[in-house]
Amino acid sequence: MLKIIETVYRAMEKFLLYIVMILLALMVIIVFANVVSRYYLQFSLAWSEEIARFMLVWLVFLGSFLAYIHDEHLGLDILVKKFPPTLRKMVATVTNLLVIFALYAVMEGGYLLMMANFDWLSAAAEIPQGYIYAIVPIACGLMILQTILKTYYVWIGKSTSSGGPSC
């Protein structure tokens, strides 16, 4: 069972990495195209800034999930590192429950925003805002699942972290 979940997760991670990569590349192209067209053609692409911002939102939420898989989010482990192993496991379980609670709040809020905004078109590109908000509950849901998996890993003694700080 766990094996299947892990395989699915790994495949999804790889797929999403490509998605965020493409999003960032498109952001570069769109914003640069606007600079060029405004400077040389005296013609500003009204939708470019808006689309790029929406891509940024998607990139951040998907990227947050990706960074969460390997515990890359900024945090402070100087205190818990000094705890004995059993206490550390218990603390991790409690804090993971708190994280799930926080993520659930954001997921619910994001869902409400999404449902309320499908008829609301964005100013320039006229995209229904609900689709942009949709990434909030999706990413939070994925992170909740990830937290549950992490808690399980804590008790069987498997580490999820990889590289160190990144910015």
Added chain:
Amino acid sequence: MLITFMTSLFSFIFLNIPIAFSLILTTIVLMVYSNELSSANIASSIYRGIDNFPLMAIPFFMLAGEIMNVGGMSRRIVNFANALVGHVTGGLGYVAVVASMLFAGVSGSAVADTSAIGSILLPIMKKEGYDTPKSTALISASGCIGPIIPPSIPMIIFGVIGGVSIVKLFLGGIVPGLLIGVGLMIVWYFHAKKRGYSTGKHFSKSEFYKAFKGAAWAMMLPIIILGGIVTGVYTPTEAAVVAVVYAFLVGMFVYRELKFSQLPAIFMHASKATAIVLLVCGAATAAGYMITTAQIPQLLLKALDQLSGGNVILAMFWINILLIIVGCVMDLTPALLILAPMLLPVAEGYGLDPVYFGVVMCVNLCIGLITPPVGTVLYVGCGLSKISIGEITKPLLPFITVMFVVLLLITYIPSLITFIPNLVK
């Protein structure tokens, strides 16, 4: 309220809950406390904190730095710095500082600066018989100039959350960054003299010209970035995207060192790094909303007034002390995101210029990048030269002292910061 906020935030953080989630939890606590819990409000303020065009400069500057690195620009910058200052006693130390300052003109991140310059120079310094912990300390300290000399990721963040002109903040960082660079070189001078380090290679006229020509493409970038922003041709975000395209074209077609196959990894890494920073930014926006409604800055101002008797000089002293303590244990970005919404209104209450205050805050928190126990840049430096944090602490002290001296100077001579930004409209 202030107590509730502080205790809940710091207990969440010290229990190793990722800072973004700690901020969301604190927001929830404050909402429950003031009886206005609404999940839609939390989600929409997080969303608002991310959906922001100026913040897009962050992934772009990250990309530009990394593409420069892989595309061979960093190596040429180091080579040119070597031609400039390498031929004196302990020359490679000055090369490190000068190269870091040049690289800082394109990159806005201390980690990028340190790893780019360190990975090239540390092996050479070791081979030349330089003291490894001392060299690592120097490279880490000069890496901290990265976010002080424009462009600067922390200053973008400060500008966005404080509603302060990013261009002015950028310009305000120029003098402090140069001062730190000069200070580090002075400290290195005495160290190199004492140790009697070898003199570096002397470049002949034609070699110097060759090094300059190689680096010229790279050195155009700071001019393109800053020039374009100051003259108003484009915004900082657009300048960042121009830098990405420029670094890509030069790496691909001029230096021919960048390969298409290297791009996916660069983009994936930059996306993740961006997500990490901006998730904290979104969460801090949600917390900031509660900080404002709970009137925490006013409470803080009152507490500070009692401590300093309403004296600005003393107030800035206490603010700096607070920032140093927080900077020791917390990363630059989250510390900035948490403290800026609380402290900026306080500074404005004292009638201080927000540009001045933002630069002081960024410089102060940059010192935190190389102070143990938590110093991101320190980890990078130590990782590169494979030494422990314990070994590097003592050699770092004189460099940290230099940075404190500069911090003191800019805190009490504000015109050092505000002179250049006041030249532009």
